[in-house]
Amino acid sequence: xxxxxxxxxxxxxxxxxxxxxxxxxxxxxDTMYWYKQDSKKFLKIMFSYNNKELIINETVPNRFSPKxxxxxxxxxxxxxxxxGDSAVYFCASSQGGWGADTGELFFGEGSRLTVL
Amino acid sequence: GQQxxxxxxxxxxxxxxxxxxxxxxxxxxxNIQWYxxxxxxxxxxxxxxxxxGEVKKQKRLTFQxxxxxxxxxxxxxxxxxxxxxxxxxxxxxxxYIPTFGRGTSLIVHP
Numbered sequence: 116x117x118x119x120x121x122x123x124x125x126x127x128x129x130x131x132x133x134x135x136x137x138x139x140x141x142x143x144x145d146t147m148y149w150y151k152q153d154s155k156k157f158l159k160i161m162f163s164y165n166n167k168e169l170i171i172n173e174t175v176p177n178r179f180s181p182k183x184x185x186x187x188x189x190x191x192x193x194x195x196x197x198x199g200d201s202a203v204y205f206c207a208s209s210q211g212g213w214g215a216d217t218g219e220l221f222f223g224e225g226s227r228l229t230v231l
Numbered sequence: 232g233q234q235x236x237x238x239x240x241x242x243x244x245x246x247x248x249x250x251x252x253x254x255x256x257x258x259x260x261x262n263i264q265w266y267x268x269x270x271x272x273x274x275x276x277x278x279x280x281x282x283x284g285e286v287k288k289q290k291r292l293t294f295q296x297x298x299x300x301x302x303x304x305x306x307x308x309x310x311x312x313x314x315x316x317x318x319x320x321x322x323x324x325x326x327y328i329p330t331f332g333r334g335t336s337l338i339v340h341p
Contacts, residue, residue, distance in 0.1 A: 156317055158274065158331040171328055205273060217262055217323040222273040 118142050121206045121223035128196060129231055135192045136226045138206030146170075147189040148220070149181060150205040158205070164189055196230045203227050235322040237332025245340050250307040252335035254320035263303045264321040265294060268334070274319060277305075310339050 121138040128134055140147060148171075149161040163171035164183040178194045189206060203225045211218030234257045244250050254263065262281045266274040278287055280296035280303060287294045291314075293306045303322075307314055317336045323329040 156268075156334045156336065158319065158334070160328060160330075163328075173328075217264070217279075217329055219264060219276040219279060220266070220274070220321075222275070224273050 117224075119206055119208055119221050119223040121204075121226050124224065124226060126226060126228045127231065128229070130196055130198060132196050133192070133194045134196060134228070135190060136204055136206075136228075137188070137190045138223055139188050140206075140208040140221070141187065142208055142210075142221060144208040144210050144218070144221070145186060146209050146211070146218070147183065147186070148207040148209075149189065149191050150207060150222075152203045152205060152225070154202075162189075162191075193228075196228075198230050201228055201230045235320060235330045235332045237320055237335060239335055240333065241336045241338065243338045243340065244310050246312060247309050250310050250314070250337055251304055252318050252320075252337075253302065253304050254322065254332045255302045256322045256324065258301070258324050258327065260300050260322045260324040262323050263296060264323075264329075265303075265305055266319045266321065266331075267316050268319065269316040272316075307337075310337070312339050312341055315339050 119140045146165045148163045151159045161175045162181040166186050167183045180192045183189045205225050206223040207220040209218035209220050237254045264279045265277040268274040278294050283300050284298045285296040291308045295304045317334040319334045320332040
């Protein structure tokens with residue numbers, strides 16, 4: 116059983132299209148995240164949800180819209196894709212949030228998005 | 232906001248040599264975590280350090296947390312080809328969002 120699973124694993128699409136990536140965790144965690152990893156390997160946090168409530172929303176274009184239907188799922192929808200959106204997108208979950216209560220992150224296998 | 236600087240960005244070693252990566256924070260941290268990402272893979276949690284001056288070992292890996300809780304290091308003794316990957320620190324402190332360092336990519340030459 117995969118703890119954090121995300122689909123699809125690969126996405127190749129044209130500029131201007133809309134795409135979605137789905138994520139599910141079966142660990143019973145309260146907090147879920149979306150990270151973007153660029154070609155230089157930098158892991159940049161995009162969003163975080165705690166019990167379906169948005170708690171982190173970094174400076175991400177509003178073409179990116181997360182949705183959490185329940186605490187086990189966090190999906191990412193991207194409108195009007197641009198070349199610069201090409202990256203690997205990782206979903207992650209943790210039991211804790213941050214501060215002294217930071218939990219370890221469990222990552223999905225990643226979704227590699229290529230925008231042509 | 233909180234920044235976590237990690238150096239070096241890349242490190243080439245011959246198999247059997249030692250390797251160290253360092254993280255420094257602009258603010259005092261509550262804790263620091265370390266992750267390893269194999270090429271083509273996803274980051275995997277290695278360890279969390281919480282106490283000032285803490286040292287933890289996992290086989291050939293030694294993790295340290297500075298006395299001021301602003302810096303940390305990961306040291307690998309006698310590297311093997313299985314150690315290849317990118318090592319990330321992730322610092323948490325106060326009300327700041329936990330932040331990853333930029334990672335150190337370890338390349339081991341047989």
